[in-house]
Each structure stands twice: as C-alpha cells, then as structure tokens.
Amino acid sequence: MTDTPTFELDGEAVPFTPGETIYEVSQRHQANIPTLCYDDRLEPFGGCRLCVVEVEGYRNPVASCTTVAMAGMKVRTATAQVEKHRKTLVELLTSENPHKKIDPLRGAASQELVTLQRRYGATGERFAGKTSGTSREDDPNPFILRDYDQCISCYRCVRVCAEQESDYAISVMNRGFSTQITTEFDNLLEDSDCTFCGQCVQTCPTGALADRKALRAESLPEPLEATRSVCPYCGVGCSVDLMSKGDKLVAIRPARDGGANEGALCVKGQFAFDFVQHDDRLAYPMVRERGELRRASWDEALDRAAEGLAAASRDHGRHSVYAVASGRAPHESTYTLQKLIRAGFGTNYIDNCSRA
Amino acid sequence: MPQPTDAELIATWASQPAPLLPLLHAFHDRDGYLSDDAIRAVAKGLKMPAADLFGTVTFYHHFARTPGGLDQPRVCDGPVCRMRGYDGLHAALTDASPMPCAGRCDGPIPVLTGHTVRVGTSAGALQEVPTPLPPAYPGKGSECVFASIREPDRATLDGYRRTGGYVALETVRADASGVLGTLEQSGLAGRGGAGFPTARKWRAVAEADARGGHKTIVCNADEGEPGCFKDRALMDHDPHALVEGMTIAALVTGASVGFIYLRYEYPQTVPILQKAIDDAKNAGLLEGFDLMIRRGAGAYVCGEETSLLNSLEGKHPFPRNRPPYPVTHGYDDRPTVVNNVETLCAVAPILRNGAQWYRDLGLGEHAGTKVISLSGDVTRPGNYEVPIGLPLMELVDDWAGGPLPGRTVQAATMAGLSGGFVAGDDLSITLDEPALRAKGSFLGAGGIMVFDDSRDMVDVSHQAMSFFAHESCGKCFPCRIGTQRLAERLGGQGPSALPVWNQEVLDIGSAMKATSACGLGTAAPLITDSLLRYFPERVQQHVEKNR
Ligand SMILES: Cc1cc2nc3c(=O)[nH]c(=O)nc-3n(C[C@H](O)[C@H](O)[C@H](O)COP(=O)(O)O)c2cc1C
Ligand code: SF4
Ligand code: SF4
Ligand code: SF4
Ligand code: FES
Numbered sequence: 001m002t003d004t005p006t007f008e009l010d011g012e013a014v015p016f017t018p019g020e021t022i023y024e025v026s027q028r029h030q031a032n033i034p035t036l037c038y039d040d041r042l043e044p045f046g047g048c049r050l051c052v053v054e055v056e057g058y059r060n061p062v063a064s065c066t067t068v069a070m071a072g073m074k075v076r077t078a079t080a081q082v083e084k085h086r087k088t089l090v091e092l093l094t095s096e097n098p099h100k101k102i103d104p105l106r107g108a109a110s111q112e113l114v115t116l117q118r119r120y121g122a123t124g125e126r127f128a129g130k131t132s133g134t135s136r137e138d139d140p141n142p143f144i145l146r147d148y149d150q151c152i153s154c155y156r157c158v159r160v161c162a163e164q165e166s167d168y169a170i171s172v173m174n175r176g177f178s179t180q181i182t183t184e185f186d187n188l189l190e191d192s193d194c195t196f197c198g199q200c201v202q203t204c205p206t207g208a209l210a211d212r213k214a215l216r217a218e219s220l221p222e223p224l225e226a227t228r229s230v231c232p233y234c235g236v237g238c239s240v241d242l243m244s245k246g247d248k249l250v251a252i253r254p255a256r257d258g259g260a261n262e263g264a265l266c267v268k269g270q271f272a273f274d275f276v277q278h279d280d281r282l283a284y285p286m287v288r289e290r291g292e293l294r295r296a297s298w299d300e301a302l303d304r305a306a307e308g309l310a311a312a313s314r315d316h317g318r319h320s321v322y323a324v325a326s327g328r329a330p331h332e333s334t335y336t337l338q339k340l341i342r343a344g345f346g347t348n349y350i351d352n353c354s355r356a
Numbered sequence: 357m358p359q360p361t362d363a364e365l366i367a368t369w370a371s372q373p374a375p376l377l378p379l380l381h382a383f384h385d386r387d388g389y390l391s392d393d394a395i396r397a398v399a400k401g402l403k404m405p406a407a408d409l410f411g412t413v414t415f416y417h418h419f420a421r422t423p424g425g426l427d428q429p430r431v432c433d434g435p436v437c438r439m440r441g442y443d444g445l446h447a448a449l450t451d452a453s454p455m456p457c458a459g460r461c462d463g464p465i466p467v468l469t470g471h472t473v474r475v476g477t478s479a480g481a482l483q484e485v486p487t488p489l490p491p492a493y494p495g496k497g498s499e500c501v502f503a504s505i506r507e508p509d510r511a512t513l514d515g516y517r518r519t520g521g522y523v524a525l526e527t528v529r530a531d532a533s534g535v536l537g538t539l540e541q542s543g544l545a546g547r548g549g550a551g552f553p554t555a556r557k558w559r560a561v562a563e564a565d566a567r568g569g570h571k572t573i574v575c576n577a578d579e580g581e582p583g584c585f586k587d588r589a590l591m592d593h594d595p596h597a598l599v600e601g602m603t604i605a606a607l608v609t610g611a612s613v614g615f616i617y618l619r620y621e622y623p624q625t626v627p628i629l630q631k632a633i634d635d636a637k638n639a640g641l642l643e644g645f646d647l648m649i650r651r652g653a654g655a656y657v658c659g660e661e662t663s664l665l666n667s668l669e670g671k672h673p674f675p676r677n678r679p680p681y682p683v684t685h686g687y688d689d690r691p692t693v694v695n696n697v698e699t700l701c702a703v704a705p706i707l708r709n710g711a712q713w714y715r716d717l718g719l720g721e722h723a724g725t726k727v728i729s730l731s732g733d734v735t736r737p738g739n740y741e742v743p744i745g746l747p748l749m750e751l752v753d754d755w756a757g758g759p760l761p762g763r764t765v766q767a768a769t770m771a772g773l774s775g776g777f778v779a780g781d782d783l784s785i786t787l788d789e790p791a792l793r794a795k796g797s798f799l800g801a802g803g804i805m806v807f808d809d810s811r812d813m814v815d816v817s818h819q820a821m822s823f824f825a826h827e828s829c830g831k832c833f834p835c836r837i838g839t840q841r842l843a844e845r846l847g848g849q850g851p852s853a854l855p856v857w858n859q860e861v862l863d864i865g866s867a868m869k870a871t872s873a874c875g876l877g878t879a880a881p882l883i884t885d886s887l888l889r890y891f892p893e894r895v896q897q898h899v900e901k902n903r
Contacts, residue, residue: 036833046677047832049871060878061870066677081870085834088867092837127860129844132837153830168405172672173414175655176828177840184406185392192407 005071010078022064022075023051033077034086034116036093036205037154038065039109041262042163048154050086050116053077061085087120095127096177097150097206104224105214105243106145106207108253113152113206132177133208139188143196143212143271146181146189150208153179157200157209164264169194181208198270202254202263213271214243214251222246228255231269232334233327234354236260238269249276268327268354275328309345318346327354359386362394366401373613374687376402376670377650380419385471388427389420402670412672415829417455417654418468418620430455430468434582435773435805435819436731437465441477448479456656456823457582458621461731461805462488462738471623487592487624490727490739494755499741500717500725501701505594511628513635516596522641524704525600528607529643535608536562539703541711543723548576548659548696549771549800549875551789554703557693560683561609564691571611572687573602573645574668574694577618577625578652578659581772582823583803586727586739587697591618591625594701595632599647601700603636604707605693606645614647615687617664620654656827660874661694663829674831675874696801698727719745722788726802729772730756733763733808745788748778752806763808767890771800773820774875776882779813779890796885814898817887818846824880835877838868842884848898857899858888 004015009022009029016025021044026033036048044065052061056074061082064075076082094117102114116122133148153172158181161167169192173182183192201209226241231252239258243251252273256263275281285301286293296304312320323341325334334352341350360368365386369379379402383394390413399406413419420426431437431446434457445465446452452467460466464475467482474482490502509515516522528535540555561571575598579587591598602614618625626649633647650668652658658667662676665687686692702724706714715723722744728751731737735757742751752758752765759765767779775797778785782795792798807816825839841864844850851857865881872878888895 044677045831046873049832049834049873052871063677063871063873068679084863085867085871088863089833089871092841092864092867093833095841096837127837127841127864129841129849132840152833153836162405162408168407171405171407171411172830173411174830175415175657176825176830176836179830179836182407182411184410185395186410193405 005069007069007071007073007075009075016069020069022053022055022062022067022069022073025069026053026064026075026077030077033064034090034119035065036112036116036152037156039156039160039203042156042159045155045159048089048152050089052082052085054079054082087122090116090120090122091124091126093152094122094124095129096132096152098131099124100150102150102207103215103218105218105251106201106210107204107214108202108256109156109205110207110210130177133180136188141189141196141212143198143267144189144201145210145212145215147208147210148181150206151181152206152208153181154205155181156203156205157181160199160203161194165195165197165199167193167195167197170200196267196271197265198254198267199264211251211271213274217245217248217250220245220248220250222248224250226253230331231265232329232331233266233268233272235352238265240265240269249273313345319349321345321347322349323351325350325352327352362397362401366397370401373646373648374615374650374668374670376404377653377667380413380653381651384419384426387423389423389425391423404670408672412670415655415673416620416652419653427470428453430458432456432458432460432466434458434461434823435769435816436461436583438819439732439811440465445477445479455621455654456580456826459579459585459588459619461583461729461803462585466621468621468623473621473624484624487588488738489593490589490741491736494740495743495746497717497719497743500705500714501590501594501597501698501727502739502741503705505590505597510594511592511596511632513596513632513639516594520708521596521704522600522636524707525603525607525641528604528707532607535604535707538707538711542706542714543711543718544699544702544706544714545724546696547698547702547726547801549581549774551799554695554699557683557695558605558609560681561611561691561693564684566610566690569688569690570613571606571609571690572692573605573609573611573614574661574664574682574687574692575602575614575616575697575700576659576661576664576694577616577622577697578656578664579619579622579697579801580656580659580827581774581801581803582820583729583731583769583772583805584801585729585731586802588622588625589739590697590701590727591622592628595629596636597701597704598629598697599632599636599642601695601703602647603642603645604703605695605700609691609693611691611693612644612646613687614645615668616647616649617658617668618649618651619659620652626651655829656823657829657874657876660876663874664694665692674829677873698802717743718788719743719786721745726787726799728787728802728804730804730806732768732804732806733759733765733811734806735760742787745786745791747784747786748804749783751787751804759806759808763810765806766809766811767807767813767816767886769803769805769807769820770797771879772803772805773823773883774798774800774879776886777807777813777816777890778886782890796889797882812894813887813891814846814894817883818843820883821846821880824876824883828876828880829874832871832873832877834864834868835872835874835880838864838872838877839880842881846884846887846898848901850899852899854896854899858895861888 046066133151136146222245231238238261239255254265287296369375399409428451433454476482504519667673767777821843
C-alpha cells in the first residue's frame, strides 16, 4: 500500500488524492478561500482570481481552483498580500456595477458577490469609473431577467449552459471590459436555443440573471424559507427547494445536493408553479346537475363519485376504471390515487400525465 | 469566375486541420463581411453552436459585420503612428476606423483596406511599399538571423540555397541527434517575449507521448506587440529561413504538422510564405511535414501561445490555464512546440556555425543576438540585430543616428509596450534581460519606441494602457477591469487627490501583476509603474489639473 500524499495547507499537513486541486482539498479543511467563477459542477475556469494562494517557491500566487495539488507543496491561503489583492479585486468588481440591492429572490447563488463585498468592506468608493454590461430590458420573456448591468463576466452562466445543459444557448461577445453575455446574434432568449431551464439563473453569483417570477414577491415582508421536496412533473425525481414567504410559494429552486439532478431542473420544474396558488383553482367541491356545475358539500361530492365509479366497476368489470394522475398534484395525492386504483378497484390502469 | 457557394467553401475547409479561421476568412473575402447567414452556415458546416461562433467572431477586431466592411480603411493608431499624424489621416479617409499598431512603425502610417496595406501620411498619397530590409549592419560584431537577409534573391529557393540555405536541414535529416545539444549550448532562448530556452522546449516535445495523435510545430507570427515589426522583415525577406527552422523542429521533435499563425495585418506576407512553402515542398525538403499558414483576425492576445492554440482550434481565444503546458497539451491537446519567427530563423544558422559561434555573438557573458525593432523619435528607425548586452544608447545614437536634431531622448519603451519604459539615468542600461529585469522591465520581443523631450509621457502612457484595455480578452477580473480603470485614470478621470490617485493606481497594478491569468495582464501595469517612477511631477500635474 502506498502512503496517501500530503501537502502543507496553512501549516497543516493535509492528505489529497492525486489530481485534486488545491481548492478542492482546502474545501475539506478550512473552506475559507473566496471564489466567484467557481461552480463545483463545472470545469475550473480560473477567471475571477479570488482563489489565488501563495505556494512557496512560486514567483506569483496561483489560482487554487486550477492548480493541482502536489506532494510537499507549502500553500498559504490568506497571507496579508493575498488578502490585499482579493480586496482590490472585489473593490474593482464593485466599481463596475451600479449599486443596487440584490434581493435573494434573484437566484440561489445571487448573494455570492454581496457576501464578499461585506467580507472585504468593498463599498464602491474606490476605483470609480465606467460600468460594464448592458441589461436587456427589451427581453420580454417571463422567466429570466437579464440584468447584465450587474454582470461581472464570470461566465458561469455560459459554462453551465454548455457543460451541464448542453444547450449552448448563450456565449460571450466582445473582449475585455466590453464583454457581454449574449445569444446567437444578440437576440432575445426566446429566439435562441434556450430552453429556460434556469440553470444560468441559479449559478449567477451576482443576480445579474434573475428569476423574474420570484421577484414578483420582492415586496412581501416575510422571510424567505426553503422546504425540500421532489419535483412532481416527471419520473426523474429532481430534488427541489420550494421557496416560500409566509404562506405564499414564491419560487422553486433546484437542490444542488439532489441525487437525481445535482442542481439542474427543466423549465417546468423550475418555473411552472403558478397553478399552486392560482385564483382559477377550485376552492370547494362541485357536482354536475343536468350539465351544470353547482357547489356541493364534501360528503355529497364524494358519495356521488363513489357511486359512479363503483357502478362502472360492477357493471363493466374492474378494468373499466382508469386513472391518470396529474403532474401538478402533490406526491401524496398521486400516491393515494394509485392506492385507490390498485387496491380499491383492483386494476393496474393507473398512469401519470407526464411520465417522461 | 463565379463565386464559390457556401457548400463549396465548407467542403473545401471542413476536412482540413484548423479549419475555422480559414473558413471564416473565405466567407469574409467572398461577401466583404461576415453576415448572420455566413456565421450560421459556418456553424452548421463545422458543427459548432451558433451562439459560440457568433461570440468568437466578435472577439476578433478585423471581422467586419456590416456589408462592405472588409474594404473600409483601418488606420493604425499605434503610439508611433499617433506621433506621425494618425488623427489627420483618419479624419481624411471616408468610413475609416482605427486599428491597433499594425507592425509598420518603421515607415509612414499603414492603412489596411481589404487585403492591401498602403502607407502614407496623407489620404491622397497612400502607396503600397515592400517591407524595408534591415539597415546595413552598423555594429562591430556580426549578425545571426540577419546575416544573409540582404543577399539578392534570398527570398527565393535558389537564392536561399546559394547562401547556405537548407544545408542544416539536410544535415539534420541525416542525423538529428546533435541538434538539442547544440541548441542548448548556444543558449538560444525564445525571441517572442518569454525567453524560454528553446532546447528545453523542443526536448520536452521530443520526449512527450503524442497519445494517438500527432505532434505539431506552431510558428507564432502574430507579432501584435506595438512597436514590433521584426518578424515581418524576417518573413518577407527570408521566408525559407523560417520554413527551414520549422522543418528542423519537426524532425527533432517528431512532429508531422506545422502551422504559421500569421497576424491579419500582414496580408503581403501570405503569398511570400506560401511560395516558400510550396517551393520547398516541391523540392522535396518538407518530407513528412505538412506545413500550413493560418491567418489571425486581429487580436493581440492571440499571440499568447495558449490563446493562439485555442484560436487555431476554433475555440474562443481565451488563454488556457497552465499547467499543463503546450509541450504536452498543445494543439489538439497533443505535444506542441510554439516558437516565435525569430527563434525559428536562428536555428539553421546556429546549427551551421555551431553553438560557440552563437554564444560569442553576445557581449560579455551574454549569449547571442536579438533583433530590436527600433522606432519613434530616432533618425533611422528600423530592425537592428544587436548583440545581447549592447547599451541602449549605443543602439539609439550610434546605430540609429540618435534623436531628431535639437531633441533629446526622454524615454524608451521596452518589449514593445509590455516592458513599460526606461528614462532618465536608466537610459544608460544595457539590452539584456538581467539588466532590464533589475529595472522592473524586460527585453521581451524587442520592440523599442523612443520618445523625445517634446512628448507627453502621461499621454503616451494613456495610449499604451488604452491598447491593453482594448486587447484584454476579458477572461480574468484583474486585467479586464484593471486595464480599464488604469486607462481612465491616465486619461484624466479618477480621484483628483494625488495620494488617492497614486494608491489606486498602485493597488490595481500590484493586483494585476500578482493575479492576472496571462502575460498581458501582468505586463500592462509596468506602464504605470514606470510612469510613476520616472515622471512623478508629470503625474502630479496631470492629476491636479482636474481639480
Ligand atoms: C499578450 C501576449 C502576446 C504575445 N504575443 C506574441 C507574439 O505576437 N509573437 C510571439 O512570438 N510571442 C508572443 N507572445 C509570447 C508567447 O506566449 C510565447 O511565449 C512565444 O510565442 C514562445 O515562442 P519563443 O519561445 O520562441 O519566444 C505573447 C505573449 C503574451 C502574454
Ligand atoms: S435557461 Fe438554461 S438553456 Fe437557457 S440560457 Fe440558461 S442555462 Fe441555457
Ligand atoms: S450573468 Fe451572472 S453568471 Fe453570467 S457572467 Fe454575468 S455574473 Fe456571471
Ligand atoms: S490577463 Fe488579460 S488577456 Fe490575459 S487572460 Fe486575463 S483578461 Fe485575458
Ligand atoms: S475560483 Fe479560481 S479563479 Fe475563480
């Protein structure tokens, strides 16, 4: 058996698996290296340079996200010099955007830059100058706010769209301070290859890409809470966080630790939840009387349904009953329905509207 | 002749190595610009996402996106051309737009229209002129890459052979075993900027496993550094020297494919190189080595070797993260030599004359020579091959005739713009890396622009930083924002209290030097460093005039 190699992380010998980056190893230990272009699902990019660390014997600091650990390295993650450069970088970033409040409703990662601005005391006073990025206020799509005034060109959106979704809907246009996130020919998202999966929104560290539907709840006073659930729309079983303010469901977010989806969703799971608390929903039972619906009590409605279904089963056999569960129903209801059909009526004629 | 169809163009290029740039150029040339339809057709033909290709096309300065754009004049607004009347010429030409230094600082202002470069200082008097030969050697020692360049017909196969050409290649083809040792002893180091020992690079590629693919030799002929025009002289007047050097590199390392990545602004060089390649090939000299030209499209950062490789491969030309280095993971992720034109041109003379001969060309303990592109306020601008260790002022005064009458030298840039500048007592410096590094600068690709006492060094610094901001690729934060902020401060914006201004500029510069992802971002602040070091009073006036 060979010994596990180690290197020195801020004076402590830490083991690593060959091929791991300094950043990955550090995450298991003090986990205090700041990043902005990093998303552990994506290829390390090396753009933000916040993760730089000093390695003994190297002339310049190295980006820990792209530098593979080597046995015997002596790494220091937070020297005064490195922290000074990080502060400068965060101050530079702060100077390139108009200053406005970034509501956490914008997206799962939307507070990353804000958090670092607080950590480094970057108030926007230093390095004032031209701002970068142009918001696409003309893009009317109902899902994704393209508020590129807040963009810091980390390209996480572009990379997640390519590497995780394989949609390649968005890309980087121009160079340097003029870089701008774009679609082919700078079009609207709906005219691009975008599927509105929302991945780019959820990885954006500044809220430049924001969940438009969630932002409708910006003025609600209650705190934002997350409740773990599973998306009902199909058989993949993506884990989601149902985001609520008080009694109101305000957004859905993919769960990064969801075994089936690792932070991904499709457009339905991500954005199609308005029906849950929609005004058009039935609020009480109704029965049909000579072709007209009228309000009824639960007892009356259930009796009527039970009689009808029992009669059909009795007169035409158990396979005359067939149920289709709705993808919009809660899992509990769907479970109960199949129980009723299988155990109650004795048939396997049960299906779901979205068995993708 | 009927215009080729989309399908014909795609069929011509799709199966070729590194097809994206030539295919885009083919559409650009056929239509006079790159239309949306052309981009869609190329994306489909090469099976690329259209959004990616659209973004990548916008990265390059010279791809026109509006009808007729290809033929609209682009006027060089580089530092030297600005001193020679860029403003007036630009204003006098219809539909003209500026282009960064086009590598002709040794003559009048270049104007690129379609595939023609004409030079002049007034709109009515632009003309096509061949690349000047290096001035007659004014030194006491001798030259290496320029030793035979002035021989008649040197650019032809016969002329080249008459003057010793391809002897080294034939020797190496018979027995390549001594090459690495000779190069190592010669001390030859990269002439493109970073000064990496050439033998070490070649050895690494020779020893690397091609992992089922092939090894590649890339000649970096992007020459985008402002104030550099030496590779153009070498290619236009001694193209076979480059072909020979590349073929020797291929034999030594086991490479079978070669690319010359040529900057867009050198259209006249394309047929010269192509003829040299064809003639050498027909003479059976390139056996087993497939050598091709690929034209860039206007991006200084594409001279950075990993950005260059991405550009060749048709990817977005951001520099790559290193390690791994190109010697193991270069073109197509396989072992690749990337060398500058001058480096490759030095190979055959060194092999012919021996390592000691080359070493002895340098002064004192320094080995070899370096071509300096000297321009700006000097009497005889041009390319001079100097012994390493030559005093700067000996080059300026004795070789190039000194400053213009009645003027004195105020400052000289190093490494084009990338080394910042030296001024004052430091003008007594010698031209070698140790001496220059000690002054916070470096020799790099060897462009030196001279500014006399009539020039405003704040303005020069502002132009320099605006160049870096224009060329920053946008991958990494320190350079993307830092070059912009420094350019703003040099252009009259920013804090009006001197200590605040100074602190901001120093903090941005030190973060850029320490954390930028490639040499563009680490070098750019040498401009502000040297400005603050040599001209603090000018900085003070500049900052305080805005109060
Ligand atoms: C921004 C930038 C631009 C560069 N441009 C060039 C260039 O135009 N030509 C060149 O040979 N090297 C250029 N280099 C250096 C290359 O990265 C590389 O070091 C060189 O081509 C290696 O060849 P050499 O060892 O023969 O010098 C550039 C580097 C940087 C960082
Ligand atoms: S919503 Fe999905 S498909 Fe659309 S741009 Fe974002 S990541 Fe790409
Ligand atoms: S939109 Fe967001 S994720 Fe995309 S580059 Fe800008 S800051 Fe990064
Ligand atoms: S230093 Fe500048 S040019 Fe180099 S990778 Fe960073 S942004 Fe791009
Ligand atoms: S996390 Fe390493 S450069 Fe951004």
